[in-house]
Amino acid sequence: MAETKREIERKYEATARTELPDLTRATGVASVEDRGVAELDAVYYDTPGLRLAADSVTLRRRTGGGDEGWHLKFPVAAGVRDEIRAPLSKSLPTSLAALIRSRTRTEDIVPVVRLRSSRAVRHLVDADGGLLAEVAVDTVHAERLPKGPKTSWTEIEVEVADDADPEILDAVEKRLKKAGISPSTAASKVAKALAETGEPAPETAHATDGPPSDGDTAGGRVLAYVRKQIEAIVALDPAVRRDLPDSVHQMRVACRRLRSAFKSYRKVLDRTVTDPVGDELKWLAGELGHARDQEVLHARLLGRIEAIPDTLLLGPVRGRLRIWDTARSEDARRTALTALDSDRHLALLAALDALLADPPLRKAAHDDAERVLARAVLKDYDRLATRVDHALALRPGHDRDLATHEARKAAKRARYAAEAARPGLGKPAKRFAKKVKAVQSLLGDHQDSVVARDALRELGIQAHAAGESAFTWGLLHGQEEADGADRERELPGVWAPASDPELRAPLTS
Structure with a gap:
């Protein structure tokens, strides 16, 4: 079964000769514990066109260390990622395959990079013995697959411990900078490996040469908005599958905004092309809507119940509401997931890609x-x-x-x-x-x-x-x-x- 971990970390440039400064001088750190060296072997997977890497999503199968298995990472903010883990197996677990489906579509998932790392680990501990952060010095050997160029480097990684205060990162960074150690310019190990062993990932998985680059035209403005909504739909697909707060609402809003733009800006985009796509967006929003509507309705009714005196609560009111909501919520979630797993959803995503690749611009788009x-x-x-x-x-x-x-x-x-x-x-x-x-x-x-x-x-x-x-x-x-x-x-x-x-x-x- 997959589990999720919030990863908060920073990376720094290093060489084989780089020495860590005394980190007990970092605010809050009482001692530094040497945890030895771990040998890690990770194969990173992507589509041939690197659609995952383009969206800063990483998928790897790693052996060695205390967390070997399949790891899927989604960006949350700068230096923050959600890591979904699944047990080690020969093939990609279906639970993780579903989470990347909106990006990979029907493309093959193939090995693209192998990273073998020697990781020297140190734990930063507070005065009470609590773990604050893990500092790892990684000596990395990367190989482009299959049988591509190789490269190697050394880097330092500082990761906040579970439930620890992220401010420890600032304290550690202060000591590292004083020792002449600079933040890494690479977003991740796999991004650095791709850049140094061949073609790097494209800037965005949805970039095309189709839309006009002139933002001052009506077409440029509308297509920029359209692109933003399409990217939101793709990115929110795994969030809905993970049942993250407000994800269903945000994905449905993106569908509605996009469909609304097609209607409002018919002078810019040809409706003979956008109307069929809009119909499919309406379908998807409707399938997602059952879950969102039930969520809003339950919150409203529960608020009503909590606001009236107990003397007016006659019968098992809360229990009946709970049973009623559970059944409807489960049905609604099944409906949403069935829609996301359908070929119809994949066809919609393909249609959205095609619309960006060859925008159906009308004459007014150039005004x-x-x-x-x-x-x-x-x-x-x-x-x-x-x-x-x-x-x-x-x-x-x-x-x-x-x-x-x-x-x-x-x-x-x-x-x-x-x-x-x-x-x-x-x-x-x-x-x-x-x-x-x-x-x-x-x-x-x-x-x-x-x-x-x-x-x-x-x-x-x-x-x-x-x-x-x-x-x-x-x-x-x-x-x-x-x-x-x-x-x-x-x-x-x-x-x-x-x-x-x-x-x-x-x-x-």
Whole structure:
């Protein structure tokens, strides 16, 4: 079974003659313990085109040392990576293969580099005997596979111990720099090996020669935004599989932003190409949405329950909510993972790559960005205004609930259009997006209350059928009705700043 470890480390240049300074002089270090030398043998795997290395993802099979096995590392921040480990086996474990699927697609996974290292290890310990960090001096011999060039070097690696304060890295670095030891310029051992034994990894796994490089054109601006969303979808795929916090939400947002950009900027991108891709993005967002919607709904209902007095909790309310949520959450997660494992998802990723490689640019793509982008944002505003006016004209009830939901979707599209246009339109687009986001948030809260009422009715029916009191579920249903009514009353006040002509004036000039 795979396990995850957060790795926080820094690397430094060294030679065979480099000597470590006295690290007991580093703040917090009481002693340095020599842990001997370990012989490590690691083979790094990638696609022939180095798609993993291009995204700073590393996959290796290592023998020797205390953690031999398969290691898959994802970048988190500078000097921080998540390492997912699996037991040593001859072939790549399926659990790790799934995590790199969005990047490797159907390509072969082949050995690209072999690193054999002699690792001299020292432990930095505090006054209480607690481990602060591990300092390793690595003598590395690298070979490009198969039967490629070889290189070797020495480096120093300082890694924070589990649960230790990362500030120890600053204290150690201060001592190393005073000894003339400089930070490494290589992001990782495998990156250095690739660079010194042949072709290094490309700068990005999704780079193409297709998009125009001129950021001042409408096409340049829109494609930069499109590329950002595509890269987010690819990067968030393994995060969703690992069930990381907010990953489903962020991946669904990237799908929606991309689909929205296709719609808003039809003057820039040919819809005969983007519409089919947008349909597939809608499918993926929908499959991911079950998990996210259930997460939001459960948090809302649980918050309602926690807020009412215990005297009004009649029956096993918390237990019924927990059972109901567990079943729905498990189903939703299975749905999301099934979608990510499907050939349909791979086909969508391939279509997105193709779109970047050969962008379906229309004539307006070559025009000045400000004028084209502003027109698209204003067109989406007009769409939003029509839907808000329609919702406000209706009497409270089912039809108005549907109309406010449609207005919410229009607000989201207008906001995304403004966010995409912000690099070209600057502060006016930022201010517009902020006001529209307030409308979207209010309408979103209203929609959440509508969905919550349906769930509470279902829970009430289940409780009644089981011979339990349905009083609490009815009480919560009433609270949600009142909350929805409050949002409807607030809508005109929130809409007024977003519909102020002065807000749009800079976009029309």
